Amino acid sequence: MLTIKNLFAGIEDKAILKGINLQVNPGEIHAIMGPNGSGKSSLASVLAGKEDYQVTDGEVLFEGKDLLELSPDERAKEGLFLAFQYPVEIPGVSNMQFLKTAVNEIRSYRNQPALTAGEFLSLIKQKQKLVELDDQFLRRSLNTGFSGGEKKKNEIFQLAMFEPKLSILDETDSGLDIDALRIIANGVNRLKNNNNSFVLITHYQRLLDYIVPDFVHVLYDGKIILTGTKDLALELEEKGYDWVKEMAHAKEPAQ
């Protein structure tokens, strides 16, 4: 599904990702954890194609294609989805208009006919239930005036609408109360199957009680410094990050 080899990227002169290697296979759930500022969101942004980042080295293959050669919209059309850590508000663009445009663009890329108004509405109804998103959010401008939790729900609702192959969830759990967390986790668990994959970026072990990962990676200072199973998340929860940081520094050659 996704192969990242020795990926280096930065903004202007600042190096942020410093040699990432990661293999995600169909049907797998990966969790990426790590202290603030270690490059988790940057990794997600580079994969989604955010212009601000320059890739200076390395390679990313998505379903066999060179991901870095594709424009952001093509990446989405190929089946990559990023649930943003901070979904942006877009006043004046209604949620419905946005969804319809996006769904039909993706369908046209896949040589499927545009949905009729009826088909579109029933698709919405069906996916809406998955995350218990109220009708009123569909009528409003995109994310505008939504609470933090509603924005995150809306991200997962879009994920359900677009049915991507690989979904990256950037701290979707941050700032959610336990009910919202449960709703979102249930949604993800129902969308999960043997052909799609998820990368969960998270700070907290809490989410991993609901969505059980196959692998847990620790990202620190632009590198994956440790990989384990879900037990690693528990250990991090208990002991914090200092011991992994020390381990990472110990591995570095003396300057």
Next chain:
Amino acid sequence: MLQTDTLHTKFLELVKSAEAQNGATLLESRQAAFKRFSNNGFPTIRSEQWKYSNITGLLNDALQVPVEPLAVKETQDAGAALLVKLHAPAEWLTILTINGKLHTIQRPTGSKEDNLQISDVQDFLLSTEDDGDNDTVVQQAINKPFSLLNRALFLHGLQLEVKANSQVNIPVHIIHYYTGIENTFLQTRLQLKANKNAHLTVVESFIADSSCKNVVVNHAAETLLAAEATLDHFLVQQLNEQTNLILSEVVRQEQQSDYKNHVISLPFARFIRNNLDIALKGTYSHTDMHGLYMVSPQQVIDNSTGINHLRPNCTSNQLYKGIVADKGTGTFNGRIYVHLDAQKTNAFQKNANLPLGEHAVINSKPQLEIYADDVRCTHGSALGQMNNQQLFYLLARGIKQEIAVKLLSQAFVNEVTETIEQESIRSYVADLVEKALDQM
């Protein structure tokens, strides 16, 4: 560039022709106006009001000032067909003028609207005589060069007047249609008068067809709202690269009146200048000024607005937004003037611009002058740029760049079109705006 001497010759011809004679009361005013105009001639970029727009190329030597009515081929029957072609909403009362001259009035079946009087201009609504300090701002406005020239040289003038204590229930749609004219500097005029506690909605569409060549329309409007009157006024400019417009509107509001103005400048004229001067002469009055200017490449749209708070307890609200294509020039020059006597003024002004390319030129100059001490005024101006976070969000959802830009442009203009309360007018304007966005 057009010379004042040439204009003077034309002016003398005009004065002789029957068209000018039939309004004897106007003759003196015409002469006074021309004299005033001649003193200073056309404005140059040295003038503060015109510093962003050079009109020497616009007012080229080839332009002729017509001194008698221009021939119009269409018959009355063709008027109805033309209205269909121009997508004039059938449920509105429609007044069609062709090259400035009244051509057809079409009423929806069953509507009478006998409280609305439609006539030729016999006299100016706003006089040039000074009737005290309170009126000097109106004097200044009607004595600006293009207003003066229009007073002197206008061939056709249309006046609408609503009886006191009455309401015109449907929008009155004035279509200024320009067709089949070449090298013409046309002076047209509209006067709107809402008497005490009268209510009127006017939509003006300025539409040019492709048969026009090198046309400049100098359109002047005088608008008067008596006490407690309300007027919803929409100016929708649908011109093309051969047909340019200089518009000067002066509005006088008496107490407890409510004036709402929308100027929608659609792209593709080479040059549009909108002068809007408003005098809040009575207490407890309100003004809305909403503007949307969509500037195509190589085009200039220059908005110059002034609102004068002269008396206490008035409110004004201004929102002007511009979308400016690469190599287009969009200008907003907006002045709020709160006079000494205008305590408890509440004035709001906002200008925002969305450039669509690196070489879009945007001039934004909000000005506040406050001489009263108990007032609330806020203004803001944003040169703006496409919000990259928003753009990336849309791209990351599979929407391609050009459609994402269109969605965001649409969102940007929606803030203006959403202020249109009447559903039928909002959809008339929104459709035109959407089409224009597709073409920009």
